[in-house]
Amino acid sequence: MDKKTMILALVVCVFGFVIFIMLAFRVLGGGHSNKGVLPDGQSVQYSAVTGSDSVESNSGTQPTQSPPKSNSEMVRVRDYAPEIRVSLRYAGKKNMTGRRLYDYNDAYLRYGTVKKLIRAQKQLEKYGVGLEIWDAYRTVDAQKKLWEVCPNAAYVSDPSKGYSSHTRGSAVDVTLVDADGTEMVMPTGFDNLTKLADRDYSDIDDEFARENAKLLEKTMRSCGFTPYKEEWWHFTDKDNYDVLKDFVPPQ
Numbered sequence: 001m002d003k004k005t006m007i008l009a010l011v012v013c014v015f016g017f018v019i020f021i022m023l024a025f026r027v028l029g030g031g032h033s034n035k036g037v038l039p040d041g042q043s044v045q046y047s048a049v050t051g052s053d054s055v056e057s058n059s060g061t062q063p064t065q066s067p068p069k070s071n072s073e074m075v076r077v078r079d080y081a082p083e084i085r086v087s088l089r090y091a092g093k094k095n096m097t098g099r100r101l102y103d104y105n106d107a108y109l110r111y112g113t114v115k116k117l118i119r120a121q122k123q124l125e126k127y128g129v130g131l132e133i134w135d136a137y138r139t140v141d142a143q144k145k146l147w148e149v150c151p152n153a154a155y156v157s158d159p160s161k162g163y164s165s166h167t168r169g170s171a172v173d174v175t176l177v178d179a180d181g182t183e184m185v186m187p188t189g190f191d192n193l194t195k196l197a198d199r200d201y202s203d204i205d206d207e208f209a210r211e212n213a214k215l216l217e218k219t220m221r222s223c224g225f226t227p228y229k230e231e232w233w234h235f236t237d238k239d240n241y242d243v244l245k246d247f248v249p250p251q
Contacts, residue, residue: 071112071239074169074247077136078106081118083125085132085181089173089190090142096191097149104249107136110169113237117172120223127215128179134190134233135173138166140245154230155193163243170237174220176212185209186216187232198230 065079077084090101109117121131138146143159143166150156157164165171176184187204188197196203199217201210213232220227225235 068111071110071115072241073111074108074137074244075111075114076106076108076249077114077117077133080111080114081121083130084117084121085130085177086136087132087134088136089134090138090146096193097146099145101142101145102139102249103251105251106249107133107172108169108247108249109136109172110237110239110241112239113170113172116224116237117174120219120225123219123223124176124215129176129184129215130179131174132177132181132183133172133174135166136171137169137244137247137249138164139248140167140243143167150193152193165236167243167245168241169244169247170239170241172225172235173231173233174216174235175233176216184212187213190233197232199227199232201232 062082063080064082065075067080068075078086086107088105088107089095090097091103091105093099095101117131124130140159140163143157143164146156147159151158173190175186175190178184185206185208187201187206187209188194199213201213204210204213217227217232220235224238226238228234228236
């Protein structure tokens with residue numbers, strides 16, 4: 001074997017060894033990245049949120065209750081969609097009011113609204129992400145407390161003028177999480193009362209945040225929800241329901 005052949009063989013061996021090490025590193029988990037994939041193949045990033053002081057309620061992977069007879073019936077979300085994460089912001093104190101607005105720890109919605117959320121969850125799972133609920137049904141009393149702190153009709157419905165779709169059990173505040181339940185980066189955090197929270201994503205510098213918000217909005221629209229223009233996280237079921245003045249979820 002001449003000198004050139006020996007050098008070429010050595011280079012091939014070294015290159016093969018490097019490839020082997022890289023593949024082994026990925027298999028063992030060393031190549032984990034905080035990125036997922038959007039429908040168009042772009043990368044998406046997420047960031048962990050700590051110290052939210054919210055109350056999480058998740059258990060099981062299969063529905064635990066038989067479907068109710070009516071779409072208007074109020075149900076606990078995790079009884080029918082345990083794969084959807086629940087982290088209620090108003091069940092803790094780290095929200096814009098600085099106090100708990102309600103004492104229950106589970107998300108409740110109309111059964112018809114839950115069915116639409118399940119469809120959205122299944123669509124998002126194709127891209128390796130899912131839903132996390134920040135707020136769902138909100139009692140009339142909680143709505144009044146929220147209005148006292150923020151009497152701004154652009155962000156909070158005036159209880160004296162018909163209440164909120166949250167008090168009807170047909171609105172939900174949601175964000176995206178990865179397969180491990182880590183919240184993905186979005187245009188803003190919850191209860192951000194600035195223009196950065198609206199659906200004009202052109203003022204959002206982070207490309208991943210823009211694309212994540214667009215994916216969430218596109219999916220929720222396709223499943224029967226109407227997005228609120230001032231809050232990227234707020235969606236209302238297109239089906240109408242009456243205000244629930246007396247319903248109080250169990251603690």
